[in-house]
Amino acid sequence: MKANAPIGIFDSGIGGLTVLKAVIRRMPEEDVIYFGDTAHVPYGSKSGATVTRYSLEVARFLAARGVKALVVACNTSSALALDAVARAIDVPVLGVILPGANAAAAATRNGHVGIIGTEATIASGAYAAALRARRPGVRVESLACPLFVPLVEEGWWGHPATLLAARHYLAGLRRTDIDTLILGCTHYPLLKGVVRRVMGPSVRLIDSADAVARETESLLENLELRRRQGRGRQKFFVSDDPKRFSRLARRLLGLRSGTAELHAFD
Amino acid sequence: MKANAPIGIFDSGIGGLTVLKAVIRRMPEEDVIYFGDTAHVPYGSKSGATVTRYSLEVARFLAARGVKALVVACNTSSALALDAVARAIDVPVLGVILPGANAAAAATRNGHVGIIGTEATIASGAYAAALRARRPGVRVESLACPLFVPLVEEGWWGHPATLLAARHYLAGLRRTDIDTLILGCTHYPLLKGVVRRVMGPSVRLIDSADAVARETESLLENLELRRRQGRGRQKFFVSDDPKRFSRLARRLLGLRSGTAELHAFD
Incomplete structure (x- = not known):
């Protein structure tokens, strides 16, 4: 593996672009x-x-393109498929659950943490397990918010x-005394404003994108795989309709991915 | 082909169950x-x-199970893939676009018709083309409502x-003088109450499920493939998680599909 090889990042759609942005920034x-x-x-x-x-x-596909590390920038995939992915390819693999859980465990003062995510992420119990492993005795409230992803993809962040919808989903969480809430889906950082408005300023919101970027950097440092110079480029692949992806990437994250290339699986 | 063979119905998910119900009723x-x-x-x-x-x-898959006719009970698939499907299998194929368009063309008095559907269905222009073929000179307003499907799947029909969301999407349509609105997605009949509330009682809502069931019956009559006696049974297949499907089918349509069987594609 060479330090000049690219980092691979994947998500089911555009949510992982929040992680991509954090990685580029760092x-x-x-x-x-x-x-x-x-x-x-x-x-x-x-x-x-x-x-x-x-x-x-x-x-x-990404391993065959020679990535030096793979970031699974999708909470659902990190929760359900990370071990299988790590076993299947000969590349170091990072998920988003552990960095997010670690950041929340470090942030909470009263040891009472909430997690919101997709149905599959919440049903997996992966965040709760990671939190408990890091901070035994922590109390955890988990909640699925199935409409948050479609609302983000529609661009209705402040609608x-x-x-x-946020008031509906978060009503139960508001009645608890959690002081920290994990945004356990890479789409959710785009709803930070709404979630903060509903939960109030005293609840700290944990967005794992920065934590993941930090962890990726430290992994590459340890493996002596950091690239030291030049200016990085991004290459985008999608398994359906590059135009729709580019439009959403631009609208949601101000990212130009005009070069997105189609790679369909059979 | 035998009259005792089953009818095949498919959809991307649970929306087509509105068509299934109409077929069973008829x-x-x-x-x-x-x-x-x-x-x-x-x-x-x-x-x-x-x-x-x-x-x-x-x-x-359904042709291999010996269906005597195939109903593509998904507007998006009917709009984009009907010809390909009809060419690929040796079974009569029906879509939902034509019956819906015909019903709307018959229903409108002022010749001004609205269509709501998914992004792909609306972008295809299939409804507008079918309406114009049936009733030249008809004026058509087309509108995508991407959040309606997730809202239905969440069970939020009257939330x-x-x-x-309906007020947002339909604001432009309300300012037109359409007298007929096609619910161009098999999920949308479950939002009839909300759509009626926004559009008012003077706009006629066209739900293609009944029209499709009628057309299926007449096709089978013509081919002498109607089954004349006994009591039909339903068999359900899904390509992912039968439990989730059964739960939704029961909640959304009161259908018992406890026997749903998994058939995953590679």
Whole structure:
């Protein structure tokens, strides 16, 4: 493996671009290949077997492109398929669950933490397990918010309907005394404003993108695989309709991915 | 082909169950095999090539199970993949676009018709073309409502957030003088109450499920393939997580599909 090889990042769609942005911010010299599995999006309402099958296809594709590390920038895939992915390819693999859980464990003062995510992420119990491993005795409240991803993809970050949905989902959490809330889906950072408005200023929101970028950097340092100079480029692949992806990437994250290339799986 | 063979019905998920219910109501003697392509749901935000690939997999599976006719009970697939499906299998194939367009063309008095559907269905222009073919000079307003499917799948048919979303999407349509509105997605009949509330009582809502069931019956009559006696049974297949499908089918449509069987595509 060479230090000049790119970092691979993948998500079911555009959510992982929040992680991509954090990685670019922290390591602007690194090349990145991003894969959005838009033919199979969303992962969050699908089963472990299906999410694992899709994740392996993407991971093998990126491994074949010579990535020096693979960031699974999708909470659902990290929760359900990370071990399978790590076993299947000969590249160091990082998920987003552990960095997020570690950041929350460090942030909470009263040891009472909330997690919101997709149905599959929440059902997996992966965040709760990671939190308990890091901070025994922590109390955890887990909650699925299935409409948050479609609301983000529609660009309705501050729409009154989104606020109503957030009030509906978070009503139970508001009645607890959690002081920290993990945004356990890479789409959710785009709803930070709405979630903060509903939960109030005293609850700390944990967005794992920065934590993941930090962990990726430290992994590459340890493996002596950091690229030291130059200016990194990004390459985008999707499994369906590059135009739609580029439009969303630009609208949601101000990212130009005009070069997104189609790679369909059979 | 034998009259005792089952009718095949498929959709990307649970939406087509509204068509299944209409078919059972009209032809209670017929056996039906339903396929929900839940590993690939939703179709409505995906490209023609991808929707066609998925549709062909399902159609071939149902043809191999010996169905005597295939109802493509998904507007997106009907709009984008119907010809490909009809060419690929040796079974009569019906879509939902034509029956819906015909019903709307017959219903409108002022010749001004609205259509709501998924992004892919609306972008295809299939409804507008079918309406114009049936009733030259008709004026057509087309509108995508991407959040309606996730809102239905969440069971929020009468939720205040759904009403806000409907008001948002339909604001432009309300300012027109359409007298007929096609619910161009098999999920949308479940939002009839909300859509009626926003559009007012003077706009006639066209739900193609009944029109499709009628057309299926007449096709089978013409081919002398109607089953004349007995009581039909339903068999359900899904490409992901039968439990989730059964739960939704029960909640959304009061249908018992406890026997849903998993058939995953590679």
